[in-house]
Amino acid sequence: LARTHLRQAHSSEATASLSRPGRSVCPPMSEQGKGSASTSAAAPAPGSDTYKGWLFKWTNYLKGYQRRWFVLSNGLLSYYRTQAEMAHTCRGTINLATAHIDTEDACNIVLSSGGRTYHLKASTEVERQRWVTALELAKAKAIPLLADSWNDSGDEEPASQSDRSEIQGTLKTLVSKLDDLSTCNDLIAKHGAALQRSLSELEGLRVPVEGGEKIKAVNERATLFRITSNAMINACRDFLDLAETHSRRWQRALQYEREQRTHLEETIEQLAKQHNSLERAWREAPVLSASTPKGSERPLKEEASDEDEDTEYFDAMEDSPAFITVTATENTQHRSVSPTDPIHIILKSIQRRTHIPDKPNYSLNLWSIMKNCIGKELSKIPMPVNFNEPLSMLQRLTEDLEYHELLDKAARCDSSLEQMCLVAAFSVSSYSTTVYRTAKPFNPLLGETYELDRLEEFGYRSLCEQVSHHPPAAAHHVISQRGWTLWQEITIASKFRGKYLSIMPLGAIHLQFHSSGNHYVWRKVTSTVHNIIVGKLWIDQSGEIEIVNHRTKDTCQLKFSPYSYFSREVPRKVTGVVADSGGQAHYILSGTWDDKIESAKIIQSSRGGSGSEGKQKTVYQTLSPKLLWKKYPLPENAENMYYFSALALTLNEQEDGVGLTDSRLRPDQRLMEAGRWDEANTEKQRLEEKQRAVRRRREAEATDALDEGREYEGYQPLWFHQRRNSITGETNFVYKGGYWESKERQDWSMCPEIF
Structure with a gap:
């Protein structure tokens, strides 16, 4: 995984500045105008090395610090221009296992890895500290993991009963296949040696010249077969030795990934609960809500x-x-009166509702409905209310x-x-x-x-x-x-x-x-x-x-x-x-x-x-x-x-x-x-x-009127009528009046029954 990310890092942004940029104060949140997202979703949970958020990265003296989306996962710090780029383009990756983390005053973070130096800057001192904590935790986990990847010995790490059973089942199947391969290996060696002996015995018999030549040709082919078989046998033996040597390391790696996934799920759930709790506390704070x-x-x-x-x-x-x-x-210019002062609403005494029932969790297969509707008007597709x-x-x-x-x-x-x-x-x-x-x-x-x-x-x-x-x-x-x-x-x-x-x-x-x-x-x-x-x-x-x-x-x-x-x-x-x-x-x-x-x-x-x-x-x-x-x-x-x-x-x-x-x-x-x-x-x-x-009844009336030679007016709206606009030249529906007067009288006798 590390090698894959490092290959992606060979883009134009992977190289950090050649000389160290000067120190500066923390940039404001709105720097570069890159959106309103917060610098990071939440502080890292203790023991977690997964963290995402915005940081400013020093590019060069022409462009200075540029806002980038950083993702810390499994000991690797990757960065992208936007969150959307995570799906296709990584701009660079830093392996924390071999990186040196240094902090400066203000909001700066300096990472040194593989001969490159990366100068990063957070938006606030608090955010800088969160990132440093996450990076140090990730580095502490990455170093022993790197050592284990080169160590083929060691005992199996403890696992839960269900995970251990699944791993043992997989390894048992692999061992069975390796045993079959070993058996075939022995059989080829045994039968090859017997064939060679039989051919040698044939050469010792007194046979006509023509038969001797054929026996000699068969013996040469058997020799080639023996050489090829020996090569395959050696390759099989090497594979068996390698598989046996690495099986325990594979088992540990698989178990580590399972534990990481479980830990990540628990961390995300914990962060979501903390986020909701903090959000409710902020909204319920009387000082903030009254002054905002x-x-x-x-x-x-x-x-x-x-x-x-x-x-x-x-x-x-x-x-x-x-x-x-x-x-x-x-x-250089006197300020003039501008129409662009911020606008505030003055709420009246009329109370309106502030919530509706929560949306139910209904699942439905969209493709089963939409696959036969490609190219059609949306209004003609019979859609359920689920959408x-x-x-x-x-x-x-x-x-x-x-x-x-x-x-x-x-x-x-x-x-x-x-x-x-x-x-x-x-x-x-x-x-x-x-x-x-x-x-x-x-x-x-x-x-x-x-x-x-x-x-x-x-x-x-x-x-x-x-x-x-x-x-x-x-x-x-x-x-x-x-x-x-x-x-x-x-x-x-x-x-x-x-x-x-x-x-x-x-x-x-x-x-x-x-x-x-x-x-x-x-x-x-x-x-x-x-x-x-x-x-x-x-x-x-x-x-x-x-x-x-x-x-x-x-x-x-x-x-x-x-x-x-x-x-x-x-x-x-x-x-x-x-x-x-x-x-x-x-x-x-x-x-x-x-x-x-x-x-x-x-x-x-x-x-x-x-x-x-x-x-x-x-x-x-x-x-x-x-x-x-x-x-x-x-x-x-x-x-x-x-x-x-x-x-x-x-x-x-x-x-x-x-x-x-x-x-x-x-x-x-x-x-x-x-x-x-x-x-x-x-x-x-x-x-x-x-x-x-x-509509069918209206179409039938139109047909009857046509058969009888009468004009059929068709459907006419109740409160609007068609008029030609003198400015655009278009014919469109405009309000003809009467609705608010009918509401005042509460006379709706002219309304059709459509419900």
Whole structure:
């Protein structure tokens, strides 16, 4: 194993610095912008030599310290650029059995092994001490193991009764086969000698000349056979001696691996319990919970740590010139009022639920269902609720409003360019809820609706309606008393490709601000669900979004970079440029779609040299970046509640007075949320069959009308109607009014019975 890892270590990063780097203070957590994961999962348990986490490794004086993912296992310390690289590319390996561990002041660790020196740095003094403890324990275990590997003698190590029986059974079978080989060895030697004697006797007889020549030829062949047999006999004897010599060492090695596996399982279980205990203690601490704002997950030091550093962006948009940004100092440019102050929610007195029943542990063979569905539309695949989450697509669409306060603040902006920055942040924020949400929402029934009335709390009302079933399409309308209206019609086009699932939302999103009349239009990017059949499901967003203000002609180009194992970029990266009607750039946007978005005001731009692909780069000098949007932390126990956000937990909460077609009243979805999945599957089949029967009846009416020469209007939504948009030229469904008035009167007589 050590030799295999050392062969992998011959990559470009295996060599450490030729000269010792200078000492420095501990780097902040946000150094290099490499994600929000903590430096390590947990402190090593006593006696454990398995440890993983982030460290900074000195590369050279040009690049300095680079963030790397280190894995300590079985006395070997391996490192990778990212956690994803563990599956295919090891950047280097250090054998601790022959390594010297040294510690410096600050947070440095120095490892010397095989003539190479590795300079590492932890993020904190405490983290450095944890790593040193883990390395020393691993080295203490690796040294006797290395000695044992070269020692063929010694008594058997104690083992449990079950492991000893299994090992003895394996060795007994091996010994039996070796005995058979030894018996064959003796027989070949015995019969070979007898054949040689018989041939010698034949040569002594008086036979004709021709017969003598034949006997001589047979004797020569027998001699060759004897030589070959002797060689094989010697090889068999050597093999027997070697097998007998090494059998005890093999037994010890096998037993050691079994003990290591058992020990690792116990350690992981212990660490998981400790982690849960510490997490509960932290959440229950009154001082911390009372002083931590909802929108803040990281310390303030981490938030501001990047402001004094230069930031570079390369090839943000493929179809536009590449650019570089350089942060200007405070002495060279006066600070201006920015639209990018952090946003905080003021909670009203209305109490919403904060949890739902835990997700049951149901197992189902996905491949048995999906193998005959490759290439089909997702909406046409009969999926059981086991792969759903207890929300409908209409409710998922409403989740786009989780960060509605961005639009409230944008409505108060005097500058259309500053307003565009907040609108762009809002368009990115809608993807933050998808990072762990790999389950499929319920396909809404035709005519199904969903309302979200937050007028008293946040000043807006939202209504969705399923306006088409094939292809599935939903219309959405939101009006806010705080100065904006949003509407959209989304059609989901999806294809199952075997290894992954592509989801392409079609349709435009419209946003209009009441006071200025600014009208923004944009479209969603493609979502891809990976590892459908084998492995852990994960979601990626990729593509480009162009946001256009059709009143001022301002634009924002956003690029969602697809994840790649071989990319050095931050995962889930989003970059963008906000430009005026003349194409002049005013703001640079950067961040990730699962965490935060920042904006930096451009104060000067100039043409730079050509990049690696021959593109001319534009160099932007900017002010320090300001936070536009930050993702809220997930609720406690979210992993057992489908990874729902705080808003998602309230979406299916039962409310009085909603329409009879509201998703909250859908029985199969309600049963699934309660954990009664078998009943939910039965109810889901009933609802789908009822919908198919209504469609067949509607098709029969259309056929009758055609035969009689009459016009047949077909299905018409209840609260939306089709109109041609004067800006995009598309015909789509827009809200025609009446729903909230019907709710006020509690008159739902016009609603169809779909449940």
